[in-house]
Structure formats: structure tokens, C-alpha cells
Amino acid sequence: MRPSLLHHTRFFITASSLTQLDSVGLPDGNWQAGTLPEIAFVGRSNAGKSTAINLLCNQKRLAFSSKTPGRTQHLNFFTVSDRERRYGYLVDLPGYGYAAADKATRATWDQLLGQYLRQRRALRGVVLLMDARRPLTDLDLQLLDWLEPTGCPVHVLLTKADKLNRSDIAQALRQVSDALAGSPHSVQLFSALKRMGVEQADDKLLEWLGVNTKKNPGETVTGV
Numbered sequence: 001m002r003p004s005l006l007h008h009t010r011f012f013i014t015a016s017s018l019t020q021l022d023s024v025g026l027p028d029g030n031w032q033a034g035t036l037p038e039i040a041f042v043g044r045s046n047a048g049k050s051t052a053i054n055l056l057c058n059q060k061r062l063a064f065s066s067k068t069p070g071r072t073q074h075l076n077f078f079t080v081s082d083r084e085r086r087y088g089y090l091v092d093l094p095g096y097g098y099a100a101a102d103k104a105t106r107a108t109w110d111q112l113l114g115q116y117l118r119q120r121r122a123l124r125g126v127v128l129l130m131d132a133r134r135p136l137t138d139l140d141l142q143l144l145d146w147l148e149p150t151g152c153p154v155h156v157l158l159t160k161a162d163k164l165n166r167s168d169i170a171q172a173l174r175q176v177s178d179a180l181a182g183s184p185h186s187v188q189l190f191s192a193l194k195r196m197g198v199e200q201a202d203d204k205l206l207e208w209l210g211v212n213t214k215k216n217p218g219e220t221v222t223g224v
């Protein structure tokens, strides 16, 4: 596996509302003016979000802390840093579309999600996970709608690509590429099982974190 700055990612805090973030030094500032960038991970529950975060960060249980009771409806922040400095945060957002959740619970999650995605000025990019067998559900489209006015770029991971044959893979990729045409968004295949697409996703996250991986040819990643 290629070494990456992301392998140094550590759990930081859990928050159940945006107002809590101020108190731990995460003001809703403009990231370009000094606030560190945040990259959100979001998707239908069971899309493979925790597995993808763990694989990208080369850790077994990092994102599973988000699944422990009491944390599933929260925003979980992870710090990306090395010995020299902190580069930004990965933010694990609550999975949406829990069939078991009652209406009121779902409404609260939607509100927290929608608020974070629409209002968070430190948000630099969103990784949207979709099961490659069922991409672009109504809830995925709703999420893209939420983000539309903000102009925030989305990178779609079509997960569990190992479960599809070649022609279905090509079709899923084409379907999502067509849907995203003309937007600042991008899409790629991903399989945690086959370790497919890890470096491509890593490149995108480092780009959003402002880490220049191409500056010194021969070096894999700056900052490691």
C-alpha cells in the first residue's frame, strides 16, 4: 500500500450540533482564510462508508467508533496531521436512510446533515458513497440538491464494485458520470475488498486538504 498522510488520521471529537464545534476550536470560518479544511463522508447506511474510511486511513476501527451507540446520530471528526502540523479534518456524517429509524429520529438526522452540508463554510469537499449496485437513490439526489447552492465539490465512490461484473460496472460509472455532467463533481469505482480505487480517492482527499503530492517527483506524499 502506498504511504499516505491519511494513515496518521486520529479520532478527534463527536458533536451532536454545529454549535458545539466552536467550543473545541472549530469555528465555521472560511477555510481559505485560515480555517482548516473539512472533508465530509456521507452516504446511505450500509453503503460502505466506515469500511472506506478505515481503508483510506489504513486503520481497522477508526470509523467504527462512529457506529457505537450514541454516536451514530452525530458528526464524528478525525484529525489529519503529521508531526509538523494539522492539515484538516475528515468528518464522518450520520448515514441516512436507516429503515428502522422512526420519522422523528430521521428528521433530526436530516436536519443535522442538511445544516452541516449547507452552512459549513470550512467544508472543502464531500465524499459521497453509493453502493455501485444501487447508485443515485432519491436520498443521494436530495443530498446533491442540498449542496448545489454551496458549490461544494462532491467525489462519488461507487462502493462494493467487486460485486458487479464488467458490464454492470461500466454501466454504473456511465450512469453516474452522466448525472454529474456539467457539475464540479467527480466519480470513481471503489472496492475495499479488492482495494480498488484507494490511490485515486487518496489523491482527491489530499488535493482537498491542500497537500501537494506532485511537488517533489520521487517522493510519494509531502508531509509524511
Ligand code: GDP
Binding pocket: 043, 044, 045, 046, 047, 048, 049, 050, 051, 052, 095, 159, 160, 161, 162, 163, 190, 191, 192, 193, 194
Ligand atoms: P456504512 O454503514 O456505510 O458505514 O457501511 P459499512 O462500512 O459498515 O459496510 C456495510 C457492509 O458492506 C459491511 O458488511 C461491509 O463488510 C460491506 N462492505 C463494505 N465495503 C465493501 C466492499 O468493497 N466490498 C464488499 N463486497 N463488501 C463491502
